[in-house]
Amino acid sequence: MSRPRKVIVVGGGLGGLWAALRVAEAGFQVEIFSLFEVKRSHSVCAQGGINACFDSKGERDTIWQHIVDTLKGGAYLANQPPVKSMCEDAPGLIQTFERMGVTFSRTAEGLLDLRLFGGVKHRRTLFAGASTGQQLLYGVDQEVRRQESLGRLQKLEWWEFLSLGLNQQGACQGIIAMNLRTMEIKAFPSDAVILATGGMGQVYGHRSTNSTNSTGAAACRVYQQGAWFANTEFFQFHPTAMLGDDKTRLMSEAARGEGGRIWVPRDVDDRRRPGQIPEQDRFYFLEEWYPSYGNTVPRDLASRAIWEVVHKLGLGVGGEAKVYLDLTHLNPGFIEQRLHAILDIYRKFHGTDPIHEPMEIYPSAHYAMGGLWVDFERDDTTGGIKHGSPRNHATNIPGLYACGECDYGYHGANRLGANSLLSASYSGRVAGESVANYLQGLQQGHPSPEDPIYSKEINHQQELNRQLINDQGEENPYQLHRELGELMSSQVGVVRDNKTLNNAIESLRTLQQRSRNINLQEHNSWSNQGLTYARQLQEMIRLGEVIAVSALNRDECRGAHYKPEFELKLPENASAGDPAFEAYRNQWKAQNQNWLKTTIAKQTDWGPQVDYQAVDLSVLAPEEPRDYR
Known part of the structure; x- marks a missing residue:
């Protein structure tokens, strides 16, 4: 008896929800697995915005310039057809978000507002205050809930992915997962799996801006089963992270985009309060070293500049590894409106108000440009990807796809700010469409949960648990x-x-x-x-x-x-x-x-x-x- 086609999506962030939505809309059954409630996924932590060319500021920005900035900013190490298609599809994606109910910030005239981000000279970053990721995720989740109500989709929250179920031909036919409450290990057969498990910032421990759940464990487990990793050496250090004993917290690039300035006292022994240090005694090193971009240079350059000022020139604030991110010269009402979310975080965890005193920041591990290797099919007519091709976002393991931060596809050697929410959303949508077409070509359905390909792996995972629990x-x-x-x-x-x-x-x-x-x-x-x-x-x-x-x-x-x-x-x-x-x-x-x-x-x-x-x-x-x- 043939079973209905089913797809498992591991991860409930923007990439995972978009992928699940597209597969469900194509008429297939979907199960979403998440370590926690999907509305807590790390996408909600993205603050500054999402890139798309609307040019509502009249700066003569173009989609082509968005493509160029992305490829150059990534030091030409990203495959170019996927980047081209992503930038071309970005405006339409924003309009889809609007129809989902996402309330982007607007100008007084009612136009979509834009802000400047690092590595570019045009305003093309749309935003919802300083909590853009949260608003986008909640918008997509509402559409996912509609698919739930129609019986096409099921969420399994508080389950952890442990391994793939691979058949004798090495194709992926489901997963082995563990219930985080009962520790029960079960097999979940499917015809395809989409991995959308986010980044791996916790490899850098408490010196990362990432959530404590951004471990990269799921991607590493499929790597050990034969999936390839690509470009993992390229790890972005966000230049403006708030220091802390427990972890670092992101102070969005939007702060620089709205006019924030980075500086240190020219004299390392200067112990005056920052507001008492006159302009001539301040070293605005990004503005002096990169006059074309100033404080909005790409993140890799800003991070290295801070590193050089602190460790080579010895000019860190108070002799320590930190510099100032200054908003105090800006209109308080304007900053409160545009950056309230990060101001609130800094006030809560540092105890000072960035409106009246500069923030103390230092680069922190933030985003993995590398990840699971994924394929694409080029459309020779358009120069972009061939939409709907089953090759798009497929890993080297048949039936396993990856999207979001856990794949390597769009950023090359360095990610431009605000391209992360774009790539997560776009890649999830593309992966979902690709899997729907992959299912159309399958000859056989997935086996039952009692099939030996699952029982052997379940026993292996149970033994790993027993060893850890019993070891002294x-x-x-x-x-x-x-x-x-x-x-x-x-x-x-x-x-x-x-x-x-x-x-x-x-x-x-x-x-x-x-x-x-x-x-x-x-x-x-x-x-x-x-x-x-x-x-x-x-x-x-x-x-x-x-x-x-x-x-x-x-x-x-x-x-x-x-x-x-x-x-x-x-x-x-x-x-x-x-x-x-x-x-x-x-x-x-x-x-x-x-x-x-x-x-x-x-x-x-x-x-x-x-x-x-x-x-x-x-x-x-x-x-x-x-x-x-």
Whole structure:
């Protein structure tokens, strides 16, 4: 007897909800699995806005310029057809959000308001105050709830993905998941799986702006089952994160886009209150070093500039690793209206008011440009992707798709601010449409839950749980996670070198050994939070090794990956076409065997194996290098 076609979506953020919505609208059954209520997904933490070209400010912005900014900002390491289609479809996506009921901020005339974001010279970021991600997620969730009411979709919240169900041909036919309340492990068959589990910022521990649930564990588990990771060395450090003992908290790029200025006292021994320091005694280093962009330079440049000011020039505020993000010169009513959400966070956790005193900030691990490798099919007529192709967002495992931050598809070596909400929404929609067409071509349906392909994996997962619960090891998982965060932040951080990366890899392998000797100190088999935490920690350590090995193998400075020893400086007054420029470019390419290639990491018994894949450059010819100063 044939069973109705069913798709499992793992993750309830913007990518997952969009994918589930498109599959359900195509008439297939959908199950959404989430670690918690989907309305708590990390998409709600996105603050500043979402990019789309509307040009309501009359700045002559164009969709083509959005494409160019995205590709150049990503240092030409993103496959170009998907980026082209994403930027072209962005205005229509915004209009769809509006029809869903999302209330974007508007001008006094009633037009969609726009703000400036880093790496661009035109206002193209739409926003809903400073809680844009929350408003977008809630809008899509209302449409998902409508599909629930029609019986096409079911949410299974408080379930954790443990592994894929793979048939004898290696195709994905469902998942194994664990109930986080009862710790019951069950098989859930399906005809396809879409992974939309977000980022992996917790690999950097408390020095990340990400939620405590952004562990990357689900992606790492499918990696161990044969899925490829791509470009994991490119990890974005957000330049403006509020410091804290428990974690860092994002102070949106919208603060710079609305006129915020970053500075430090010119004299490191200056102990005056920031408001008492006159202009001539302030070092507005982004404005001096990058006059074309000022405080809205791309995030990788801003983060490295802050790192240089603090660690090379020794000018951190009060001699510490922090600089000022200043809004005090702006109209208080204007700032309160536009940035209330982040002002409220800073007041609550720091105890001072950014309207009256500059914020203290420092770069923090924020966004993984890399992730699971996904395919696409190019449309030779349009130059973008072929919409509806089953290849779009397919991983190398048949039947497994990925979208949102857990895939690598749209940002290359560095993500432009406000392209994250766009890529999450767009990729989810594309993945859902692709899976719907993939199902049309399937000859056989999924097996029953009693099939041996599931029972063997269930037994394996149950044994892993028993070992962790019964082990009387010596290691504390919470201490190991803190050590992991410190290690990754200090040795695989904003600035890197090969000697340190080699040391980091050895240290990560030692951490892997220690993570097998954990003592949970709680041995209950009901709602054992320590058990789930320890299992996620083991995956985070493996991910740390993938990141470090990929970084070690890329000997260049590109986007968020910066190795000073491999940086070549552009000759003075050289421009494209000049003999000096061409000689420089050829030298740079000769030194760099993996120039304009995607890193592909594959799991082996001895660790990650790194290969490379050429980038599709069919839309825009690269201009190497790009000098913002």
